[in-house]
Amino acid sequence: MPQGNFHCGTGAGLAGRARLTYIVGMENSPSFAARFFRRAPRVNIVRLQGMIAAGGRGQLSDAGTAPLLERAFRSGKPKAMALIVNSPGGSPVQSALIGARIRRLADETGLPVHAFVEDAAASGGYWIASAADDIRCDPASIVGSIGVISAGFGLQEAIGKLGIERRVHTAGRSKSQMDPFQPENPEDIARLDTLLEQMHGVFIDHVKSRRGSKLTDETDVFDGRFWLGAEALRLGLVDGLGHAVPVLKDLYGSTVKFRTFGPRRRLISRLGLNVAQQAIAGVEEAALWARLGI
Numbered sequence: 333m334p335q336g337n338f339h340c341g342t343g344a345g346l347a348g349r350a351r352l353t354y355i356v357g358m359e360n361s362p363s364f365a366a367r368f369f370r371r372a373p374r375v376n377i378v379r380l381q382g383m384i385a386a387g388g389r390g391q392l393s394d395a396g397t398a399p400l401l402e403r404a405f406r407s408g409k410p411k412a413m414a415l416i417v418n419s420p421g422g423s424p425v426q427s428a429l430i431g432a433r434i435r436r437l438a439d440e441t442g443l444p445v446h447a448f449v450e451d452a453a454a455s456g457g458y459w460i461a462s463a464a465d466d467i468r469c470d471p472a473s474i475v476g477s478i479g480v481i482s483a484g485f486g487l488q489e490a491i492g493k494l495g496i497e498r499r500v501h502t503a504g505r506s507k508s509q510m511d512p513f514q515p516e517n518p519e520d521i522a523r524l525d526t527l528l529e530q531m532h533g534v535f536i537d538h539v540k541s542r543r544g545s546k547l548t549d550e551t552d553v554f555d556g557r558f559w560l561g562a563e564a565l566r567l568g569l570v571d572g573l574g575h576a577v578p579v580l581k582d583l584y585g586s587t588v589k590f591r592t593f594g595p596r597r598r599l600i601s602r603l604g605l606n607v608a609q610q611a612i613a614g615v616e617e618a619a620l621w622a623r624l625g626i
Contacts, residue, residue, distance in 0.1 A: 372587040375580050376410040379594055380430070384422030384456040392419060392460075394429035401430075404593040405437040411584055413438070414576055415447045415464055421455025421477060424531055428538070431463035438465075446583075448576040449473040454558050458569070459535065462542040466571040468579055475564035478539060479556025480531045482524060487512050543568060 378400060382391025405413060415434070421427070438445050447453070447464035454477040461467050461475075469475055491498060491513055498513045509520040536554050540547065547553060547568040564570045572579075581588055 372589050373411040373584045374408055374589045374591065375412045375414050375584060376404045376407060377414045377416060377576065377590055377592045378404045379416045379418075379592065380460060381416070381418040381450075384419060384426045384430070384460075386423055386426055392422070392430065393426050394433060397430055398433060400593055401433055401437055405441050405443060407593075408591065410443060410591075411588075412444045412446060412580075414580060414590075415445065415461070416450060416576060417447055417453045417457055417461045418450035419454070419457030419460065420452055421457050421459075424456060424459070424480065424535065427456030427459035428534075431460050431538070434460070434463040446576075446580070448574075448579070449475060449561075449570070452558075455479065459538060462539055467569070468572045468574045469561045469564060469570050470575065471561040471573055473561045473564070474558050475561065475569050476553070476558035476567075477556060478535055478554050480528045480535065481556075482528060484510065485512050486516065488514055546571070 378397075380392055380397065384392040386393050386395075404410075434445060437443075445464040447461040447467045449461060449467065449469035450473065452474040453461040453467070453469070454474055458476060458478065467475075488498075500508050500511065500514075502508050506520070506523075508514070509517065510524065532554075539554075548566070550567060553567050553569065559567065559569070561570065561573050565573060577590070580590070
């Protein structure tokens with residue numbers, strides 16, 4: 333029997349073999365394989381919303397957001413991270429801790445971080461937003477409030493009218509400073525002012541280190557005021573006006589995929605067993621939003 337390659341048919345068979353060879357050749361070509369197996373780029377999104385406070389009182393804390401941010405930065409080989417920020421502020425220390433964690437994870441993973449402001453990124457909310465590589469907001473978003481505040485009440489006359497006697501015993505003459513049931517002490521006020529100025533300086537240094545030359549030379553940026561989107565853009569507090577999905581599609585292509593990471597509610601919260609704690613937190617948060625007129 334003759335040895336060699338055998339083909340059924342005549343010209344049609346040769347044409348079929350030619351087509352098969354062409355297809356096999358395309359499959360083996362790098363460009364074909366790259367197009368066929370190419371994965372759509374992915375951006376992981378983390379929502380950071382609410383008052384910033386330690387422990388169970390606040391919606392945002394370093395302890396609460398740490399596992400969320402760790403998962404988001406390392407899950408699914410994303411091309412970038414996006415932060416949806418909506419916060420009236422709160423604890424400066426928790427704001428700094430959250431911001432520092434975002435920068436640390438960004439450096440470890442090499443991922444760009446984009447922040448998008450919804451209703452507000454004010455005070456501590458802006459501290460967190462400025463941890464991103466760029467910030468965008470809605471024209472009606474409230475941005476800024478780079479300042480520090482300490483507020484309380486003077487109730488010494490009220491308890492006197494109620495016939496209540498205040499009894500305080502301390503070791504250390506400044507231990508009862510700023511006691512709301514005693515008249516203000518000028519020495520305590522001076523010391524508090526010094527502390528607030530020092531804390532304000534830390535806030536300013538953070539914003540300058542993150543925003544750099546993007547900021548205008550206007551000192552009003554750091555006087556505690558807040559602005560709407562267009563003015564925040566003019567002052568260099570944000571990099572543009574825009575919303576997350578269209579901006580991220582412009583940056584990473586129309587096929588980009590999104591995965592949103594949110595906090596996991598504790599069982600006790602799902603069962604409604606911490607109603608009193610949530611009510612107190614709600615009052616505090618409402619007061620913060622009210623300062624912004626929201």
